[in-house]
Structure formats: C-alpha cells, structure tokens
Amino acid sequence: MIRATDRLSRLLAMVPWLLNRQGVPLDEAARHFDITQAQLVKDLELLFVCGMPGHMPDDLIEADWDSGRVYLDNAEAISRPLRLAPDEAIALIAGLRTLADLPVMDSTRDRRAVDSALVKLSAAAQDAVGAASRLTIDLGVGAAEETLRVAREALRLRRRLRLRYVVPARDETTERDVDPMRVTNVGGSWYLEAWCHRAEGVRLFRVDRVAGVEILDVDGTPPPEAVSRDAGDDRLFTPSEDDLLVVLEVEPRGRWVAEYYPVESTQELDGGRLRVALRVANPRWLPRLILRLGGAGRIISPPALAEEAVAAAREALAGY
Amino acid sequence: MSSRRTERLLNLVICLLATRRWLTKEQIRLAVPQYADCDSTEAFDRMFERDKEDLRDLGVPVVTGTDQRWFDDETGYRIDRDTYALPPIELDAEELAVVGLASRVWQQASLAGPAAQALTKLTALGVETDEGGPTGLEPRIRTAEPAFEPLYAATRDHQPVAFSYRKPTGETATREVEPWAVISRSGRWYLIGRDRQRDAARVFRLSRIDSNVRRVGRAGQYVVPDDLDPHRVLGRMGPPEDERIAVVRVRSGRGAGLRRRALPELEGADARPAGEWEELRVKVGDAGGLAQELAGYGPDVVVLEPPDVRADVIRRLQAALAVQSAALPSAALPSAEPVT
Numbered sequence: 001m002i003r004a005t006d007r008l009s010r011l012l013a014m015v016p017w018l019l020n021r022q023g024v025p026l027d028e029a030a031r032h033f034d035i036t037q038a039q040l041v042k043d044l045e046l047l048f049v050c051g052m053p054g055h056m057p058d059d060l061i062e063a064d065w066d067s068g069r070v071y072l073d074n075a076e077a078i079s080r081p082l083r084l085a086p087d088e089a090i091a092l093i094a095g096l097r098t099l100a101d102l103p104v105m106d107s108t109r110d111r112r113a114v115d116s117a118l119v120k121l122s123a124a125a126q127d128a129v130g131a132a133s134r135l136t137i138d139l140g141v142g143a144a145e146e147t148l149r150v151a152r153e154a155l156r157l158r159r160r161l162r163l164r165y166v167v168p169a170r171d172e173t174t175e176r177d178v179d180p181m182r183v184t185n186v187g188g189s190w191y192l193e194a195w196c197h198r199a200e201g202v203r204l205f206r207v208d209r210v211a212g213v214e215i216l217d218v219d220g221t222p223p224p225e226a227v228s229r230d231a232g233d234d235r236l237f238t239p240s241e242d243d244l245l246v247v248l249e250v251e252p253r254g255r256w257v258a259e260y261y262p263v264e265s266t267q268e269l270d271g272g273r274l275r276v277a278l279r280v281a282n283p284r285w286l287p288r289l290i291l292r293l294g295g296a297g298r299i300i301s302p303p304a305l306a307e308e309a310v311a312a313a314r315e316a317l318a319g320y
Numbered sequence: 321m322s323s324r325r326t327e328r329l330l331n332l333v334i335c336l337l338a339t340r341r342w343l344t345k346e347q348i349r350l351a352v353p354q355y356a357d358c359d360s361t362e363a364f365d366r367m368f369e370r371d372k373e374d375l376r377d378l379g380v381p382v383v384t385g386t387d388q389r390w391f392d393d394e395t396g397y398r399i400d401r402d403t404y405a406l407p408p409i410e411l412d413a414e415e416l417a418v419v420g421l422a423s424r425v426w427q428q429a430s431l432a433g434p435a436a437q438a439l440t441k442l443t444a445l446g447v448e449t450d451e452g453g454p455t456g457l458e459p460r461i462r463t464a465e466p467a468f469e470p471l472y473a474a475t476r477d478h479q480p481v482a483f484s485y486r487k488p489t490g491e492t493a494t495r496e497v498e499p500w501a502v503i504s505r506s507g508r509w510y511l512i513g514r515d516r517q518r519d520a521a522r523v524f525r526l527s528r529i530d531s532n533v534r535r536v537g538r539a540g541q542y543v544v545p546d547d548l549d550p551h552r553v554l555g556r557m558g559p560p561e562d563e564r565i566a567v568v569r570v571r572s573g574r575g576a577g578l579r580r581r582a583l584p585e586l587e588g589a590d591a592r593p594a595g596e597w598e599e600l601r602v603k604v605g606d607a608g609g610l611a612q613e614l615a616g617y618g619p620d621v622v623v624l625e626p627p628d629v630r631a632d633v634i635r636r637l638q639a640a641l642a643v644q645s646a647a648l649p650s651a652a653l654p655s656a657e658p659v660t
Contacts, residue, residue: 005377046326077334095435306647
C-alpha cells in the first residue's frame with residue numbers, strides 16, 4: 001500500500017494541475033498521474049472531505065467528476081505546486097546532465113534547450129545541485145557514436161538505413177534495410193528500434209553490433225503496423241516459456257554470468273559457486289560461453305548441449 | 321489507515337498554509353478533525369511531532385515562531401507560503417521537452433516517482449509538455465540492484481553505511497563505507513566512497529552487495545572531496561591498456577566482432593593464407609579479456625601472437641574441456657533437476 005506521505009505528495013501536485021485544467025477527462029488525468037481511474041476517484045473523494053479549519057461544507061474542497069470530467073474548486077490554499085523535493089530535483093538535474101553528456105545530442109537546438117533547462121532548474125533547486133552531481137549516469141557511446149549519429153540523422157530526415165549487422169551468437173553478419181523508429185538505451189546498451197524489411201517486423205538492433213550503416217535515398221517512414229514497444233521495454237528481454245531451459249554451474253570467478261545474462265533463477269552452492277538457470281531461444285552460443293569461461297563454468301543440462309561444448313573445446317584445441 | 325492519515329496531513333497543510341497567525345498546538349488540534357482520534361495529549365503530541373517531520377521531509381517548510389502580543393512563550397506554527405510554493409520557472413516548449421526526456425530517463429528505475437512528480441509540478445500551472453523533444457532519442461536507466469535505493473539515499477544524506485560485499489574471487493566481507501557518489505556505467509551501478517577500514521577511496525559494484533545496507537552512525541559526519549570526479553575514479557580502476565598487437569587466424573566469414581576491430585593491413589604484407597582462413601591484427605587492450613574472447617570463438621579462431629595470449633587461450637580451452645567433460649552424463653553425474 002502506498003505510504004500516506006507519497007499520496008499526500010501526489011495530491012499536492014494534483015490539485016494545482018487539475019485547477020488549471022478544469023474539465024479534463026478522468027482517463028486523461030489518471031494516465032498523467034500513472035494511476036488507475038479508480039485510484040484517481042479515491043483521491044478526489046479524499047480531497048472532497050478535506051479543507052479549511054471549521055470543515056463546514058463551504059470550507060471543503062469541491063470536486064466533481066460525475067460527468068467523467070474533473071472539476072475542482074475551493075482549494076485556494078494549495079493552488080500552487082509545492083517546491084521540488086530533493087529527490088525530484090535530483091532526478092531531473094541528473095537526468096538532464098545525462099542528456100548533456102550524450103555526444104549524440106548533436107542538434108544545436110537540443111543542446112541549447114538542455115543547457116538552459118539545466119541552468120533554470122539548478123537556480124530553482126540550488127540545494128539539490130550538489131547531491132545531483134553525485135548521482136552520475138554514464139551512457140557511454142564509445143565506438144557506436146558514429147552509428148548513433150547516422151541513425152539520428154536518418155530519423156530526422158525520415159530516410160531508410162542499410163545496416164550490416166553482426167549476430168555474435170551465430171557469428172554472422174547480415175545486411176538489412178530498416179526504417180528507423182527511435183534510438184534508446186536500455187540496461188546500458190544503445191539500441192536502434194526500426195522496422196526491418198527483411199524480417200517484416202519491428203526489431204531492436206544493438207548499436208555496437210552494427211558493422212556498417214548507410215543512409216539510403218529512400219523514404220524511411222515506418223509502415224503503420226510498426227508499433228514501438230515502449231510500454232514494456234522489459235518484455236523485449238524477457239525470455240518466453242517456450243525457450244530452452246539451460247542449467248549451468250559456475251565457479252566464483254564465473255559468477256559474472258548471472259550478472260551479465262538475464263537468468264531465470266540462481267542457487268548458491270558451496271564454496272561460492274553458483275547454479276544458474278537461463279531460458280534461451282537459441283542455445284548455440286552456450287558452448288562458446290563455456291570456452292570463454294575457461295574452466296570457471298560448465299553446462300549441467302541439457303546433456304546434448306554439454307556434449308557440444310566438449311566437442312567445441314576439442315576441435316578448438318586441434319588448431320594448436 | 322493510509323487514507324485517514326493522508327486526510328490528516330492534507331488538512332494540516334491547508335490549515336498551516338491558510339493561517340496568517342502563528343497557531344499553537346492546541347489550536348491545531350482543534351482545527352484538524354482527525355486529531356480528535358487521539359485520546360490523550362501525549363498521543364496527540366507524538367502524532368503531531370511525527371506529522372511535522374513527515375511534512376518537512378516532503379519539503380514543506382513548517383516554521384515556528386511566537387506572537388508576543390497573544391502568548392508569552394508558547395511556540396506557534398505555520399507554513400511559510402513563499403518558500404512552500406515552487407518558484408516560477410519559465411521553461412519554453414523546447415526546454416520542457418528535454419526536461420520531460422530527462423524525467424523519462426528514470427521511467428523504469430527507482431526514481432521514476434519523483435521524476436514524474438517533478439514534471440507534474442513544472443507543468444501544473446498550465447504549460448503542456450511537448451512529448452516529442454529531441455527526435456527519436458530515448459535513453460533509459462535501470463536500477464535493478466536492491467542496494468541502489470539505500471545507497472542513493474545514503475549518498476544524498478552523507479550517511480555512512482555497512483554491507484556485506486563479495487569480491488570477484490567469491491569471498492565476502494563486511495565493508496564500512498562513507499558514500500561519495502553512485503554512478504552507472506554500461507548498465508551497472510557502482511558506489512564510490514571512502515572505505516573506513518582501508519582508509520582509502522574504493523569502488524563497489526552494487527550487484528556484489530549481498531546483504532541489506534545498514535546505516536552506521538549519524539548522517540552528515542563526513543565530507544566528500546570537492547574535486548571528486550566519479551567518471552575519472554571509475555575509469556582509473558579499469559585495467560591499463562595493453563598496446564601490443566595480437567595476430568589471429570580467423571575462418572572466412574566468421575569472427576565478425578574481431579573483424580570490426582581489425583587494424584589495417586601492414587604495408588606490403590601478403591600474409592593472407594589462401595582459402596579458408598584469413599589473418600587479422602587487433603590491439604590487445606586487456607590481455608586476459610582478449611584471451612577470454614578469443615577462446616570463445618572456439619574452432620573459428622587460432623591465435624598466433626603474442627605467445628602469452630596464445631598460451632592463455634590454450635590453457636582456457638583445456639580447462640573448459642576438463643571441467644565440462646567431468647559434467648557429461650557419461651561421467652555418472654546425478655541428473656540435474658531444474659533450479660527452484
């Protein structure tokens with residue numbers, strides 16, 4: 001259950017917002033506050049019984065939502081938003097600094113907006129500036145910078161891109177023409193989301209796996225069925241129940257596996273060893289993972305995959 | 321009940337904001353109906369103290385003073401209206417768009433609530449955010465590590481902490497740290513701070529903290545170095561670059577990741593073996609990391625130089641073979657049941 005202070009904080013922000021948007025539809029307001037309509041109605045019911053000392057009907061906040069639209073009145077005392085709390089100011093300032101550090105914020109217009117917003121917010125929340133500088137997000141672009149630049153340029157011009165894309169799990173390079181939709185960073189990696197004409201679907205391309213990129217002189221507007229999967233970025237990386245369950249055991253120095261790959265479960269074993277269960281759509285990369293681990297991990301099941309890892313190690317050693 | 325408590329706090333805010341005079345505790349007790357729930361003055365005192373602290377934590381400026389004409393020395397309370405309200409921050413549409421983008425950086429992380437709330441406050445007085453902003457750019461951060469929230473708060477409050485930390489080698493030990501900064505790089509969160517036992521700056525990876533984060537002592541008892549640059553501290557902890565060149569033989573059409581980093585061919589070199597294999601040169605960078613990567617290519621890559629990397633790859637392949645062979649079903653291992 002939400003803490004009373006968190007709810008109070010939401011109400012104090014909600015009242016000025018609603019006062020300045022008389023007649024806003026319930027669903028729109030609920031969406032804005034990221035709560036259900038039922039919760040919004042509960043909030044309005046609560047406002048309705050609060051008000052000035054005396055608490056006679058004339059003293060109480062008036063709230064009306066019967067028509068499906070929200071009207072609010074008699075809330076003069078709290079009609080201005082509360083100043084930014086430290087966490088709120090820190091989150092925005094640290095977020096803006098993250099944007100400012102991105103080399104891909106290349107348009108002068110965007111840069112100006114980030115810099116001036118940062119100046120204004122810092123002035124309004126001076127206490128938070130120091131703390132915000134100690135919350136640092138480094139969305140390093142590194143070698144992918146050029147690809148990101150080209151992708152954003154294509155987005156701006158609405159042009160199609162030709163990618164040479166490396167799939168490490170299969171160690172192969174494919175060429176695809178794509179209509180770019182957005183550039184996003186999830187879990188520390190940059191992705192280009194685009195409509196892929198080869199797969200005829202929306203695909204996420206890890207930017208650091210793009211071996212070559214070229215803007216084509218072709219309109220790059222994605223087809224109408226290209227829907228961004230924004231609502232649940234998580235789902236993109238959540239393995240499906242149909243995927244193969246693979247169980248590994250790793251030594252302490254192989255524990256990074258559990259931090260690096262999305263694992264289904266882990267179980268501590270003696271001596272700091274770890275048993276790791278993963279679901280994978282295509283298990284071909286796992287024997288190679290065992291070779292990389294160099295003795296710090298092994299496949300427990302399925303047995304056929306363990307056999308493959310042994311065969312790969314033998315074959316590799318035959319080259320020396 | 322949360323609702324009852326929220327009602328009480330909201331009525332308290334309204335009453336302290338609306339008053340022009342200082343209100344005594346007794347007047348407040350009468351003005352906020354929910355305080356009637358208290359059956360003793362002690363209970364009311366405790367409740368009021370807690371409510372006052374909660375409001376201050378939210379940033380509500382509850383101030384105290386005395387009106388000499390009416391009371392001798394009884395403390396009065398009210399909310400300072402000028403510091404209560406968000407000062408006018410005039411943001412144009414483009415600025416608001418990037419502030420919206422900055423707020424959405426946290427959308428799937430632990431500061432999502434405060435970030436969204438801040439945006440609501442900035443738009444409360446009527447300006448709508450332009451959802452677009454910089455075209456098609458949507459950076460997002462995650463805070464999957466349970467230690468993030470307590471360590472972020474400790475860093476903000478200058479609060480020393482203790483936790484159990486696992487080294488890469490697997491051993492764990494309790495560390496007592498004065499947090500200086502939290503930083504995310506390549507999708508991982510790190511804590512930078514002064515390790516009290518070692519009396520030196522240290523970097524901790526949050527995913528290796530395997531206990532709750534305990535607060536130790538009082539907040540605000542240490543100073544963060546003025547010239548702290550989290551990027552630089554984190555960078556310094558990385559392995560030094562190995563400038564040597566490795567020569568590897570790669571099967572045609574394979575090793576795409578290596579090919580992208582391959583250095584240009586030497587002048588006049590025609591070392592390319594015909595047919596199935598090609599020779600590439602790559603920077604070593606980090607010898608251990610490179611050996612790990614090269615071993616991972618299995619039969620598609622053979623390392624020729626330098627000798628130590630070649631030997632390391634062979635050692636890794638042999639160790640992998642030994643460990644994996646021992647786990648084969650023929651080695652009579654009990655069948656592995658799925659992990660629960």
